Amino acid sequence: MNVVVFGAGYVGLVTGAVLAELEHHVTLIDVDPSKVAMINQAQPPIFEYGLENLLQRVRQSKMLEATMDPSQAVQNADVIFIAVGTPPLPDGAPNLDYVHQAAMTIGQHLSENRTYVIVNKATVPIGSANLVEMWIDDGFVQKWGHPISEGVFTVASNPEFLREGTAIHDTLYPDRIVLGADHAWALERLIDLYQPILGQTFEPPGDIPRPLGIQRIPLISTDRLSAEMIKYAANAFLSTKISFANEMANICERVGADITTVMQGIGLDTRIGSKFLNAGIGWGGSCFGKDLAALIYTAKEYGYEPALLESTQHVNMQQRKGVIKRLQEELKTLKGRRIALWGLAFKPGTDDLRDAPSLSVIQELLHLNARVIVYDPVAMDNMRKQYPHWDIRYASSALAAVDGAHALLVMTEWDVFRQIPLTEIMSRLDFPVIIDGRNIFDPEEASRLGIRYRGIGR
Numbered sequence: 001m002n003v004v005v006f007g008a009g010y011v012g013l014v015t016g017a018v019l020a021e022l023e024h025h026v027t028l029i030d031v032d033p034s035k036v037a038m039i040n041q042a043q044p045p046i047f048e049y050g051l052e053n054l055l056q057r058v059r060q061s062k063m064l065e066a067t068m069d070p071s072q073a074v075q076n077a078d079v080i081f082i083a084v085g086t087p088p089l090p091d092g093a094p095n096l097d098y099v100h101q102a103a104m105t106i107g108q109h110l111s112e113n114r115t116y117v118i119v120n121k122a123t124v125p126i127g128s129a130n131l132v133e134m135w136i137d138d139g140f141v142q143k144w145g146h147p148i149s150e151g152v153f154t155v156a157s158n159p160e161f162l163r164e165g166t167a168i169h170d171t172l173y174p175d176r177i178v179l180g181a182d183h184a185w186a187l188e189r190l191i192d193l194y195q196p197i198l199g200q201t202f203e204p205p206g207d208i209p210r211p212l213g214i215q216r217i218p219l220i221s222t223d224r225l226s227a228e229m230i231k232y233a234a235n236a237f238l239s240t241k242i243s244f245a246n247e248m249a250n251i252c253e254r255v256g257a258d259i260t261t262v263m264q265g266i267g268l269d270t271r272i273g274s275k276f277l278n279a280g281i282g283w284g285g286s287c288f289g290k291d292l293a294a295l296i297y298t299a300k301e302y303g304y305e306p307a308l309l310e311s312t313q314h315v316n317m318q319q320r321k322g323v324i325k326r327l328q329e330e331l332k333t334l335k336g337r338r339i340a341l342w343g344l345a346f347k348p349g350t351d352d353l354r355d356a357p358s359l360s361v362i363q364e365l366l367h368l369n370a371r372v373i374v375y376d377p378v379a380m381d382n383m384r385k386q387y388p389h390w391d392i393r394y395a396s397s398a399l400a401a402v403d404g405a406h407a408l409l410v411m412t413e414w415d416v417f418r419q420i421p422l423t424e425i426m427s428r429l430d431f432p433v434i435i436d437g438r439n440i441f442d443p444e445e446a447s448r449l450g451i452r453y454r455g456i457g458r
Contacts, residue, residue, distance in 0.1 A: 012083030107139020165349020180227025249457025259457025343412020
């Protein structure tokens with residue numbers, strides 16, 4: 001099929017590249033000329049495992065191209081994805097400006113001689129399929145001066161469930177594919193589009209092999225509103241699991257229990273499951289906070305107070321503040337202290353800084369007049385570009401950051417950090433203080449070495 005994707009960020013680029021690998025012809029539309037140039041040179045503008053190899057293959061096969069000009073691609077498309085950003089507004093509502101621009105542009109370039117399935121891939125508020133239909137109509141009227149013919153297009157919902165760092169794997173081998181459509185012909189077209197993934201009939205790439213036991217992917221076909229709700233409900237539940245683990249960690253610290261053992265004990269219950277029960281400094285990234293805020297906003301629009309979701313949000317923000325509190329308990333004043341900080345990205349496997357807990361902690365350290373030295377294996381370039389005026393120091397390695405520091409804060413659980421011996425860290429610190437925000441070190445070993453170790457819930 002001819003596929004157009006508006007937005008070449010994490011979701012749009014990975015989705016487009018995977019569909020091109022499956023022999024659909026894909027055109028990525030983006031307003032950033034440097035991003036378009038990089039993609040056409042097979043250079044990924046984001047850090048994502050396996051993406052560079054994938055881009056090289058689909059560019060060489062000429063199944064994928066990027067452009068700033070949507071006219072020809074939109075006119076000849078079979079399926080058009082809207083995968084642009086929907087950042088949160090101050091009141092928690094998602095900003096739909098980019099979705100509006102994409103929808104208007106689509107409407108201006110549709111042909112009445114074809115039929116189109118326009119797909120909301122970005123996470124949009126419940127009911128947005130109707131809204132996007134209206135904007136596409138507006139775009140067509142603006143261009144041609146009359147409404148578009150009935151049946152030329154329909155808007156469907158196909159939410160994404162990608163994890164940064166494993167996004168290609170999650171696209172090729174998803175837990176499920178959710179399709180929300182109000183017309184049978186649109187649903188059939190999307191099933192055809194995804195058939196190689198649904199049936200697992202494609203040849204897996206060598207660097208991202210097919211997991212054992214996967215034969216067919218579950219398909220959820222439903223109405224558009226339910227599909228939109230599935231996305232929000234999934235992220236809200238995962239956020240709640242993490243905040244629950246953190247709430248239990250705060251109680252564990254007070255009563256003397258160990259959160260890692262407690263979560264292992266409840267995670268073995270098949271009704272609960274072990275995933276997303278790791279206590280720490282809380283979740284960040286582009287999805288959980290934004291989607292949770294949007295769901296809370298939607299609930300309140302309908303006169304419902306979502307107390308559980310608001311508590312999930314509150315617990316997460318308190319976890320970040322707890323890092324500073326622990327540090328002050330160990331060092332008392334932070335003025336003039338050299339604080340080493342390992343990890344900037346909101347999670348390992350990505351260079352994404354959106355809503356990263358590290359940013360909240362760094363801001364507070366700077367406010368308290370501490371000297372901050374940071375190291376991250378992949379996210380430091382992004383940090384320099386996005387926060388050029390922050391008065392922080394960048395270390396050449398994890399151990400270089402620790403040299404002469406009064407304390408070490410662990411903010412992201414990169415494997416490279418786990419492999420560094422505590423004895424080596426101890427020998428370089430001026431004060432033997434470690435605030436382990438991700439519980440990557442053994443507290444008993446730290447105690448034997450004389451380290452003042454503070455984990456989360458330990």
